[in-house]
Amino acid sequence: MFERFSRHARIAVVVAQEEARELHADEIRPEHLLLGVLDSAGGDLAAVLSGHGLTAESVRTQLSGDFDADAAALQSIGIDLHAVRDIADRSFGAGAFDRALRGGRRPRRRHLPFVKPAKKALELALREAVAHHDRVIGAEHLLLGVLRGGDPVALDLVATHVAPQRLRADVSALLAKAA
Structure with a gap:
């Protein structure tokens, strides 16, 4: 499936793994995918996200609230x-x-697995691309997959800035405009 990912979507997945490591997680969760999309979004998607105040920095701040x-x-x-x-x-x-x-050790650079909800978000990103008649899975589709997946942590992070339904509608409109 990853061969169908756009450059921005591939970067988002790589960044999600790095974000999970930075946040000392043992696996990649939907909130890490969200951070990956926020960090890698280009052009129009970045404008939509920042227009809602949804930035990687704001989400990182929310996640480091502990x-x-x-x-x-x-x-x-x-x-x-x-x-x-x-x-x-x-x-x-x-x-x-x-x-x-973390016990004094430097973090190991091992591969982090995706949890089931993150895998579901990736699957839903593919479905979003198919539904929009796109041949490539973009960061927009990945974001729609995260939103559609319904993970409560990811949705709460988004809802702090914009209603998830509103963001979904804005990103869908962006994809329709590009088609």
């Missing part, structure tokens, strides 16, 4: 976790704080 929640809790007792992270990184090298959280 660190911020911990930082806020520790701040209430006078500990600045952001300052602790900065000092550790300055003293022991960039990423030292995060490596310590």
Whole structure:
């Protein structure tokens, strides 16, 4: 199926794997595919996404909320976790704080598997391309597959910026315009 992916869609899948690693996940989930699309979207799709305020940076911020929640809790007792992270990184090298959280080892570059909902999103991307009479699966189709897959985490990330139905309609209109 990947031979039918456009350049942007292939990049989105590769970026999804990198995002999963950066977020210390053991598998690629739909939210990582969403991040991959946001990072790799070109031209008109990027304009639609940014028009809704849906950017890779905003989604990354939402996904890293656990660190911020911990930082806020520790701040209430006078500990600045952001300052602790900065000092550790300055003293022991960039990423030292995060490596310590993972047991001190550098992340292995092994292949990360796709979870079932992410596989379903890829399958639905193919169906979206067929439904739009497109020969190539683009980043737009991949985004539509993520939306259609209904993963609650991915949909919540999108819904913070725009109603998923609205985004789906806008991306479908973009595909219809391109046809």
